[in-house]
Amino acid sequence: MTFIETRGNDGSKPSEVTFSQAILSPSASFGGLYVPKKLPSLDFDFLDAHTQSHYKDLCKALFEKFDVDIDEADLNAALDRYDAFDDPEDPVPLVKIEEDAFVSELWHGPTRAFKDMALQPFGYILSKLAEKRGEKYLIMAATSGDTGPATLETFKDAPSVKVACLYPDGGTSDVQRLQMVTEEAKNEKVIGIHGNFDDAQTALKNLLASESFKAKLRESHTQLSAANSVNFGRIIFQVIYHIHSYLQLVNRSEVSMGEAVYLVVPSGNFGNALGGYYAKKMGLPIEKILISSNINNILTDLITKGEYDLTCKSLVQTTSPAMDILKSSNVERVLFDKFGPERTKQLMDDLNEKGKYILSPEELEMLREDFDADFCSDEEGKAVIASYAKKGYIMDPHTATCLKAYENLRRKSLKTIIYSTAEWTKFSPTVCEALGHKAKRDLDALQWVSEHYNVPVPKMISELFEKPIIHDTVIDKEQIEEEILKFI
Numbered sequence: 001m002t003f004i005e006t007r008g009n010d011g012s013k014p015s016e017v018t019f020s021q022a023i024l025s026p027s028a029s030f031g032g033l034y035v036p037k038k039l040p041s042l043d044f045d046f047l048d049a050h051t052q053s054h055y056k057d058l059c060k061a062l063f064e065k066f067d068v069d070i071d072e073a074d075l076n077a078a079l080d081r082y083d084a085f086d087d088p089e090d091p092v093p094l095v096k097i098e099e100d101a102f103v104s105e106l107w108h109g110p111t112r113a114f115k116d117m118a119l120q121p122f123g124y125i126l127s128k129l130a131e132k133r134g135e136k137y138l139i140m141a142a143t144s145g146d147t148g149p150a151t152l153e154t155f156k157d158a159p160s161v162k163v164a165c166l167y168p169d170g171g172t173s174d175v176q177r178l179q180m181v182t183e184e185a186k187n188e189k190v191i192g193i194h195g196n197f198d199d200a201q202t203a204l205k206n207l208l209a210s211e212s213f214k215a216k217l218r219e220s221h222t223q224l225s226a227a228n229s230v231n232f233g234r235i236i237f238q239v240i241y242h243i244h245s246y247l248q249l250v251n252r253s254e255v256s257m258g259e260a261v262y263l264v265v266p267s268g269n270f271g272n273a274l275g276g277y278y279a280k281k282m283g284l285p286i287e288k289i290l291i292s293s294n295i296n297n298i299l300t301d302l303i304t305k306g307e308y309d310l311t312c313k314s315l316v317q318t319t320s321p322a323m324d325i326l327k328s329s330n331v332e333r334v335l336f337d338k339f340g341p342e343r344t345k346q347l348m349d350d351l352n353e354k355g356k357y358i359l360s361p362e363e364l365e366m367l368r369e370d371f372d373a374d375f376c377s378d379e380e381g382k383a384v385i386a387s388y389a390k391k392g393y394i395m396d397p398h399t400a401t402c403l404k405a406y407e408n409l410r411r412k413s414l415k416t417i418i419y420s421t422a423e424w425t426k427f428s429p430t431v432c433e434a435l436g437h438k439a440k441r442d443l444d445a446l447q448w449v450s451e452h453y454n455v456p457v458p459k460m461i462s463e464l465f466e467k468p469i470i471h472d473t474v475i476d477k478e479q480i481e482e483e484i485l486k487f488i
């Protein structure tokens, strides 16, 4: 499989690259992204053959379909990282919460968020590629709370790799912050910025595209890549769990092979939703992908009205901080897929120059063939948490946003997969409050919910509160480049 660029080719880069080239150097022409030239297709024979497959075997079969240039031994070793998830036999449990609704729990990895699903194996693959090429890499990450910890975890102590992780100071939950600032690995630097996630991600994208920054890194014999979903190496793993969840429904006779389902995806940077979209295009029977957001509802505006307008919005802090995003990266890959490189470049240029773009009615209709969207306020989310806790299921505030989309957007009575992107333990004060108790500190909230609702707190979360703070750098956006160069 080869990869092409969402905004077309500027002549300075190859017109097509391999998977390993796309993940080692994810910045494409005109600030665009790499996308597969052609997606493989999944017929029912393939799906039938994998209804009982172990998650790792499904991954291997999918990688074969994508025909990527990664050595089999390296892929196998990367996938072995799923053995460290809560249940190696079932790394992504599917939990029935309604007669027709199932929660796919994507957070059973080391940092308790869905990012581990991709970043655990991806980190191994990227480090191995760097090592084999005898090259040193700086991996940048911008986070609104989940990508940061998962990136630090996957690359910690990796030979040939250093990590610079940018987070918005005050813009994550306390557990998310502690997961990052207590990181001990010497090859990793965590940098808080005065600003929000969009500022952090814009800085990352600017540095990825900056020839002068890359030249300075080369003086230290270092190349630049990224751990965010701008990197297609993340996306390929985010296609697989959608297929797996569907096959789990078939395996449990909840749907028959070929029967369509809805997906409900809590969305910020849109990587998870894009994975579902690619799975649908490849042939997975998905009726529609229902996007759920918090009040930073730019994706709802795009999908319901065809407007992506940053000029009338400012980022608001919510109790689902991982979705506190207005500049959502992966929408661009869907635009490319639907409208081609010229139109995508025009829309992205409009966004950069005018702060907005508007789709034509025909384009909106094309988008709505695959997506619908709704958003949920913090208060509505808390009510959802409380009502499901009464039925014995504790969910985090991001997952909770999905229930409104599940209730409001389905036009057919089809089985529905809701993606749970983080464990409640990352957001215990909000969950505790939703359940009627105001805790003074995060640790008290964790203990209270755990005791009253009989849910465990994993050691990697509870021990965070005893670890020393290693990273206390908080800087202005303008100082990011200098701070990173000091670390290299």
Ligand SMILES: N[C@@H](CCOP(=O)(O)O)C(=O)O
Pocket: 142, 143, 144, 145, 146, 147, 148, 227, 228, 229, 230, 268, 269, 271, 322, 323, 329
């Ligand atoms: N929600 C993310 C933001 C970055 O998203 P990514 O999928 O591009 O890594 C976070 O929690 O950090």
